[in-house]
Amino acid sequence: MTSLGAVLVLGGARSGKSAFAERLVTETGLSRHYIATGRAWDEEMQERIAHHREDRGDSWVTHEEPLDLISCLQALDSESNAVLVDCLTLWVTNLMMDDRDVATEANRLVDCVGSLKARVVFVSNEVGLGIVPENRMAREFRDHAGRLHQKVAAVANEVYFIAAGLPLKMKG
Amino acid sequence: MTSLGAVLVLGGARSGKSAFAERLVTETGLSRHYIATGRAWDEEMQERIAHHREDRGDSWVTHEEPLDLISCLQALDSESNAVLVDCLTLWVTNLMMDDRDVATEANRLVDCVGSLKARVVFVSNEVGLGIVPENRMAREFRDHAGRLHQKVAAVANEVYFIAAGLPLKMKG
Amino acid sequence: MTSLGAVLVLGGARSGKSAFAERLVTETGLSRHYIATGRAWDEEMQERIAHHREDRGDSWVTHEEPLDLISCLQALDSESNAVLVDCLTLWVTNLMMDDRDVATEANRLVDCVGSLKARVVFVSNEVGLGIVPENRMAREFRDHAGRLHQKVAAVANEVYFIAAGLPLKMKG
Numbered sequence: 181m182t183s184l185g186a187v188l189v190l191g192g193a194r195s196g197k198s199a200f201a202e203r204l205v206t207e208t209g210l211s212r213h214y215i216a217t218g219r220a221w222d223e224e225m226q227e228r229i230a231h232h233r234e235d236r237g238d239s240w241v242t243h244e245e246p247l248d249l250i251s252c253l254q255a256l257d258s259e260s261n262a263v264l265v266d267c268l269t270l271w272v273t274n275l276m277m278d279d280r281d282v283a284t285e286a287n288r289l290v291d292c293v294g295s296l297k298a299r300v301v302f303v304s305n306e307v308g309l310g311i312v313p314e315n316r317m318a319r320e321f322r323d324h325a326g327r328l329h330q331k332v333a334a335v336a337n338e339v340y341f342i343a344a345g346l347p348l349k350m351k352g
Numbered sequence: 353m354t355s356l357g358a359v360l361v362l363g364g365a366r367s368g369k370s371a372f373a374e375r376l377v378t379e380t381g382l383s384r385h386y387i388a389t390g391r392a393w394d395e396e397m398q399e400r401i402a403h404h405r406e407d408r409g410d411s412w413v414t415h416e417e418p419l420d421l422i423s424c425l426q427a428l429d430s431e432s433n434a435v436l437v438d439c440l441t442l443w444v445t446n447l448m449m450d451d452r453d454v455a456t457e458a459n460r461l462v463d464c465v466g467s468l469k470a471r472v473v474f475v476s477n478e479v480g481l482g483i484v485p486e487n488r489m490a491r492e493f494r495d496h497a498g499r500l501h502q503k504v505a506a507v508a509n510e511v512y513f514i515a516a517g518l519p520l521k522m523k524g
Numbered sequence: 525m526t527s528l529g530a531v532l533v534l535g536g537a538r539s540g541k542s543a544f545a546e547r548l549v550t551e552t553g554l555s556r557h558y559i560a561t562g563r564a565w566d567e568e569m570q571e572r573i574a575h576h577r578e579d580r581g582d583s584w585v586t587h588e589e590p591l592d593l594i595s596c597l598q599a600l601d602s603e604s605n606a607v608l609v610d611c612l613t614l615w616v617t618n619l620m621m622d623d624r625d626v627a628t629e630a631n632r633l634v635d636c637v638g639s640l641k642a643r644v645v646f647v648s649n650e651v652g653l654g655i656v657p658e659n660r661m662a663r664e665f666r667d668h669a670g671r672l673h674q675k676v677a678a679v680a681n682e683v684y685f686i687a688a689g690l691p692l693k694m695k696g
């Protein structure tokens with residue numbers, strides 16, 4: 181099953197992926213919702229989150245949801261909504277920290293995406309193109325993220341890879 | 353010289369590059385051979401290898417060859433064979449561990465590829481898109497892998513970059 | 525404002541981005557200038573710089589300029605010149621080491637690029653596609669580099685992403 185309304189925007193750090201995803205949501209003309217999965221663990225993270233929120237401006241409803249992304253998407257499921265999820269990699273991090281089964285959650289997310297009426301744009305970091313990390317947890321994170329991207333890309337109707345603010349369309 | 357039958361499939365960790373390469377081999381309708389260059393150093397690696405083997409199913413002949421990839425390709429060289437090499441980056445790792453001259457081996461591989469009658473699909477990890485590694489050996493590995501990718505891409509007739517399970521055709 | 529003559533060539537380590545950029549400059553038929561931003565801190569870096577210089581051959585004028593890239597570009601600004609800047613990521617590193625405000629310098633560079641009469645080809649490393657670095661300075665570097673790439677890509681008339689020596693055109 182391919183969702184008519186799901187988009188995956190992949191890119192590196194500071195690649196402009198969030199700004200691109202925000203434009204996709206804005207262009208729909210629908211009510212804009214932003215699900216922030218990041219947790220403000222420390223000052224640096226707080227600054228990054230505040231910076232993103234400032235960039236978006238006032239016309240968005242922000243929902244902070246580090247873990248229960250699926251419930252949050254279901255609560256926002258309406259044909260009049262466009263939802264930006266920023267980002268899947270932070271969600272994976274939070275699931276791992278909380279000892280949840282990431283593969284199960286990933287499958288639940290993909291099942292949910294297939295039946296949503298809202299338009300959903302997922303932003304995620306591609307993290308698998310560097311040297312193998314020495315840290316086992318980082319390797320597991322990288323594996324979880326890569327597998328989740330494959331699953332979401334399979335049900336998405338559009339997939340973009342962003343570099344230097346420019347999109348490469350990989351699907352759609 | 354460009355080999356009519358060589359393909360290079362580049363991608364990050366868990367990008368779906370092996371699955372894509374397996375589909376390319378299967379579509380040829382030829383006898384399927386799988387050259388596994390990975391060494392099962394530890395339990396984690398053993399699990400990864402077993403997982404890959406299970407995913408492939410029974411219709412493949414598996415050859416474990418950490419170092420003498422070229423001899424193995426030559427032994428399988430027949431118009432009725434399609435050979436998947438998974439992966440070049442592990443081969444580079446093994447050559448480095450064994451104190452072989454990677455540049456010389458890379459040149460020998462490329463010479464060999466140009467004259468093969470079998471179809472060959474090389475899978476490899478793109479590892480050069482993260483921060484410069486602090487470890488000198490990791491930097492050397494990254495350099496060897498990058499140079500080898502350029503050489504193989506130059507003689508391949510098709511090159512793909514895979515992200516989230518989706519191929520971007522870069523050559524062919 | 526989009527510069528008619530600026531090109532950004534992004535790629536990973538040993539992706540063949542410098543060789544591709546050199547071909548772009550050579551094809552212009554203009555006088556070839558090479559601005560090397562790298563500093564020869566240690567023997568490894570000296571070897572890399574010497575290796576690059578040898579690869580280019582004698583038909584280039586080399587300018588070593590770790591910090592004042594903008595002045596150097598302005599001094600070379602003529603319709604008869606083609607200038608290769610190799611690379612932006614080393615320039616960012618040098619600005620950070622020298623405690624300069626990278627964002628300000630990035631904005632000055634982009635303003636300058638928009639008004640140049642010379643053709644300019646910028647080479648830069650994409651460094652944001654691996655795991656988040658544990659080191660805060662590395663994270664800052666990655667952020668600075670990513671933001672600079674977005675800014676330069678916005679004013680460039682062509683942008684390429686290079687892997688395995690092969691270009692993907694992202695803009696132009």
